[in-house]
Amino acid sequence: MNSQSDPVIAADAAAQAAAHASSQAQFVDWLRSVAPYIHAFRNQTFVVAFGGELVHEGRLNALVQDIALLHAMGMQIVLVHGSRPQVEDSMRLRHLDSQFSGGIRITDAPALESAKEAAGEVRLDIEAAISQGLPNTPMAHAHISIVSGNFVTARPVGIVDGVDFQHTGIVRKIDADSIRHSLSNRKLVLLSPLGFSPTGEAFNLAMEDVAAAAAIALRADKLIFITENEGVSAADGKLLRELSFDDAQRLRESGTVDENTDFYLKHVVRACRSGVPRAYLIPSALDGSILLELFTHDGVGSMIAYENLESLREATPDDVGNIIQLIEPLETDGTLVRRDRHQLERDIDHFSVIEHDGVLFGCVALYAYPQERIGEMACLTVSPEAQGSGDGERLLKRIEQRARARGLNRIFVLTTRTEHWFLKRGFVKASVDDLPEDRRRLYNWQRKSLVLIKPL
Numbered sequence: 001m002n003s004q005s006d007p008v009i010a011a012d013a014a015a016q017a018a019a020h021a022s023s024q025a026q027f028v029d030w031l032r033s034v035a036p037y038i039h040a041f042r043n044q045t046f047v048v049a050f051g052g053e054l055v056h057e058g059r060l061n062a063l064v065q066d067i068a069l070l071h072a073m074g075m076q077i078v079l080v081h082g083s084r085p086q087v088e089d090s091m092r093l094r095h096l097d098s099q100f101s102g103g104i105r106i107t108d109a110p111a112l113e114s115a116k117e118a119a120g121e122v123r124l125d126i127e128a129a130i131s132q133g134l135p136n137t138p139m140a141h142a143h144i145s146i147v148s149g150n151f152v153t154a155r156p157v158g159i160v161d162g163v164d165f166q167h168t169g170i171v172r173k174i175d176a177d178s179i180r181h182s183l184s185n186r187k188l189v190l191l192s193p194l195g196f197s198p199t200g201e202a203f204n205l206a207m208e209d210v211a212a213a214a215a216i217a218l219r220a221d222k223l224i225f226i227t228e229n230e231g232v233s234a235a236d237g238k239l240l241r242e243l244s245f246d247d248a249q250r251l252r253e254s255g256t257v258d259e260n261t262d263f264y265l266k267h268v269v270r271a272c273r274s275g276v277p278r279a280y281l282i283p284s285a286l287d288g289s290i291l292l293e294l295f296t297h298d299g300v301g302s303m304i305a306y307e308n309l310e311s312l313r314e315a316t317p318d319d320v321g322n323i324i325q326l327i328e329p330l331e332t333d334g335t336l337v338r339r340d341r342h343q344l345e346r347d348i349d350h351f352s353v354i355e356h357d358g359v360l361f362g363c364v365a366l367y368a369y370p371q372e373r374i375g376e377m378a379c380l381t382v383s384p385e386a387q388g389s390g391d392g393e394r395l396l397k398r399i400e401q402r403a404r405a406r407g408l409n410r411i412f413v414l415t416t417r418t419e420h421w422f423l424k425r426g427f428v429k430a431s432v433d434d435l436p437e438d439r440r441r442l443y444n445w446q447r448k449s450l451v452l453i454k455p456l
């Protein structure tokens, strides 16, 4: 008996082919779902900062692979590294004691030597990791140039409460022009936690200070700290996924955050106040955390934003392409009636949209029939990855507001598959005869949509 006539083998082959087709479809869906983020983030500037712990714990290669991917997608990246554990190691080898005051290291001359040695070591490790290009690894064909240099001018912390911090410094200025020049030439820029004074003296800096100062000077779009914590937690220990700038400030004032997170927040608040629109604290322990944070709706750590992250607003002509991208799959599967593209462009001011971090997640339109004081709510769509978090309801409320503002006292919707969603939200069943006359003439009797009406 050959394999073609054996029903068990044939069934196995069919199951394998089905699994293969489904994994291909999954891959395509996944890649397409990432596309809006790639379009939104291309040419944006990200400052990505991490402590020396990440290098110490052997997680540098994985991070560098993710950074290389972001770079390939057209994002301009400045890396800022810390070197605290490496400084500790170096000082231990030299039998030097670390001295701190108020959580800040006092850098005397021997400690400065350790700081320079540690920064040099970490910088070389990062440069080596970026230079990899082994076949069959994510770094194959990467060919990334990385630039470091005297981009940071520092000044001494000085004497605070009678304590002389000696060679511990704070950032005075970032040479944004030179960094931008390198970024525009497709180079990665690497900043170490060391800066130099105009007199040629070196200062040991906090990585968080360098990163925030660089993000401010470059007017970066995102400041990303890869931290040892999961993100920012509330007093009850619950991870806060999104915080406004005001929330972050209040949290600091409440004194409930641990010292480590508070130090990050101090610099995040400063960056946001100076115009950096988004800052993130994401966990270093989670492989791929930077990709998950940037390319998924909910992210994995905490995002701090100067303005409201999710905005519900009226559509503009720039939204047409994104609206089409959102509704096309639903038109294809018959959930929505296919809309003429020219008409959509012409009617764009009938639409309201929801965007999150610059990416469009939902839309809805209102077509008013003022004579009958009724409006049609059309094209209500929330992208599958954002469904179930109340965006549909928010869009409905917006349409109700817009309808009331135009003096309408009812809205209707024609639906084939979403009846219960509308019934739960105050719509009641009606008939085609209840539609305004102009709309009744256009009613598609083949589609047999249900008519639902909500009094306002």
Ligand SMILES: CC(C)(COP(=O)(O)OP(=O)(O)OC[C@H]1O[C@@H](n2cnc3c(N)ncnc32)[C@H](O)[C@@H]1OP(=O)(O)O)[C@@H](O)C(=O)NCCC(=O)NCCS
Residues within 6 Å of the ligand: 330, 335, 336, 379, 380, 381, 382, 383, 386, 387, 388, 389, 390, 391, 392, 393, 394, 413, 414, 415, 416, 417, 418, 419, 420, 421
């Ligand atoms: C209908 C739709 C806009 C709702 O958006 P959403 O952001 O998920 O809505 P909300 O978060 O406000 O509401 C979610 C709730 O609606 C329910 N729901 C979603 N789709 C539903 C449907 N087709 N029928 C009944 N209930 C539905 C969810 O189960 C969830 O219920 P729960 O709160 O009890 O868990 C969205 O599912 C969508 O875009 N669907 C495809 C397009 C469509 O059908 N549009 C209507 C054309 S007339």
